[in-house]
Amino acid sequence: MAEKSYHHGNLKEGLIEAGINLINEEGEKHFSLRRVAALCGVSNAAPYSHFKSKEELLKAMQNHVTDQFTAELKKSIKDEDLDSPTAIIKLGKCYVMFFIRNPQYFEFLFSQSLVRVDLNMNDDGANNYPPFELLRxxxxxxxxxxxxxxxxxxxxxxxxxxxxxxxxxxxxMKGISYDYDWEQKIEDIIVHK
Amino acid sequence: MAEKSYHHGNLKEGLIEAGINLINEEGEKHFSLRRVAALCGVSNAAPYSHFKSKEELLKAMQNHVTDQFTAELKKSIKDEDLDSPTAIIKLGKCYVMFFIRNPQYFEFLFSQSLVRVDLNMNDDGANNYPPFELLRxxxxxxxxxxxxxxxxxxxxxxxxxxxxxxxxxxxxMKGISYDYDWEQKIEDIIVHK
DNA sequence: CTTAAATCTTTACAGCGTAAAGATTGAGTT
DNA sequence: AACTCAATCTTTACGCTGTAAAGATTTAAG
Structure with missing residues (x-):
């Protein structure tokens, strides 16, 4: 409820939020620093007080969405028996459904991705991708x-x-046509093997 | 061997080829119409005689790479028994190895993807993605x-x-660390189920 | 109250996509 | 052989972009 003043007060978080909204509404192609700044009511160069480049803001936005993604994944197995394969199915289903509900997020998170994962899984690898860590x-x-x-x-x-x-x-994928009840279908496909 | 003249002679294909080279060497982030034009020795606006927009050139480039991809997939099962599951494994392995050999192509082909596939597979769907059609x-x-x-x-x-x-x-993914002989590992992972 | 640091604005510049208008060339017609 | 037209390329220009630099405003600390 901050009145218009020289200092925004919460610009860093404001830029991240406005940026994510912009991605959701218009896609990454129409994302620009200047537009996000305008959405927050500040000048072109204001974001540079909080992010050293456009890429840094995008990374912060990716981290924010990844946090949300991770939270949903955790919630999906909250009441499950963690020694049972059923939990893995639940987690996998949640992984896919998250992106069905938020199709824009897939390309946003994984193009020019921040994911750093050690597939050797030696427990000493720098694995900075919590969703994979949950599954692992x-x-x-x-x-x-x-x-x-x-x-x-x-x-x-x-x-x-x-x-x-x-x-x-x-x-x-943008052109995919499908008539399924995916919630159930995804489980069938995951379990099939 | 064409000498420098007003007309390039083969600009359309030249732009596609130079564009793909640019993607390979510097990634899509540094791709621009003007740079591709310069690589072909023509002016900024010359590409507009052959493509109505930057997106149209990118599509042509994607189609070119997809053709190459499809050719390699076909070749991978040329001498296989097409009634045997072994052929499916060969095809799948080729699918993955293509992108391991050409990591830049994955994001290039599937971000802002042209793929249009009918997953219902009713034989009347508009499936314009030959690699999937081969597998199907x-x-x-x-x-x-x-x-x-x-x-x-x-x-x-x-x-x-x-x-x-x-x-x-x-x-x-850029940060992935892996020590495997993937050629064999991929087969294990595909077959496992 | 003074000063320094944090935050924001203004200005500027090079690179971008692309629209518009004009120049050059080659191919076909006569 | 000369003319014509369409295809191809150049030039110029516009608005948008990321971001560097310098200056203004505000807050916080001493």
Missing amino acids: KLTFRVFRKMGMPKNEIKDIVISEWATVHGLAAILT | KLTFRVFRKMGMPKNEIKDIVISEWATVHGLAAILT
Whole structure:
């Protein structure tokens, strides 16, 4: 409720929020620093007090959306038995449905991606992508309980991630036509193997 | 070997080729119409005689790369028994390896994608993405031979595509670290299910 | 109250996509 | 061979972009 004054008061968060709105409404192609600044009622160069470049603002926006994504993933297995394969299915379904509900986010998060993941999964890798970390930990927990050796679980983790990530990629392609009840269909496709 | 003259002689193809080279060497972020024009030794506006916009040139470039991709996929199953699941594995492996060899192409082909696919696969859908069509036809052929009903095969096709497409997406992420012999590993991951 | 740091504005510049108008060339007609 | 027209290319120009630089305003600390 801040009145118009020289200082915005909350410009950094304001830019991130306005930027995400702009992406949602018009897509990344029509995103520009100047437009975001205008949406916040500040001048062209004002964002440079908080972000050293357009890319830095985009990264902050990506991190914000990733946080939201991660929160939904965690919520999806909150009441599940974390030793059961059912939990993995729930998590995978949530992964895909997030992008079906927010199709713009897929390209936004993964084009020029910030994701840094160690697929060797040696527990010392710099894995800065929490959604993958959730899937990795849960899968190791479930399959270790079933007595599977670690090396095999590694392949399963990658396979699971590839499946849900690939499904999200395919189902958010602009021209895709589909008549399914995806909520159920996704589960069928994930479980099928 | 054309000497410098007012007319370029082969500008349309020249722009497509120079554009793809630019993408390969510097990435899509540094791609611009003016730079491609300069690479071809013509003026800023010359491309507009052949493409009505930057997007149209990019589409032509995407189609060119997709043709190359499709050719490699066809070649990968040229000597295979097309009634055997082995052929599907070969095709899937080729799908992923293409993008491992050409990491820049993944984002280039699928961000702002031209892909138009009917996942209902009613044989009347407008499917303009030949790589998917190859996978779809081959999979139906193999699994029909095995007596599987069409509805189940549909899910398998989507699952297969999601897996290889997702693998390609993951393995071409910029920060991914991996120590594997992927050629073999990919097969393990695809077959695992 | 003074000063410094943080935040915002103004101005400026090069690069971008592309519209418009004009120059050059080659191909076809006569 | 001369004319004509369409295709192809250049020049110029406009508004938008990212961002560097310098200056204004406000807040916070001493």
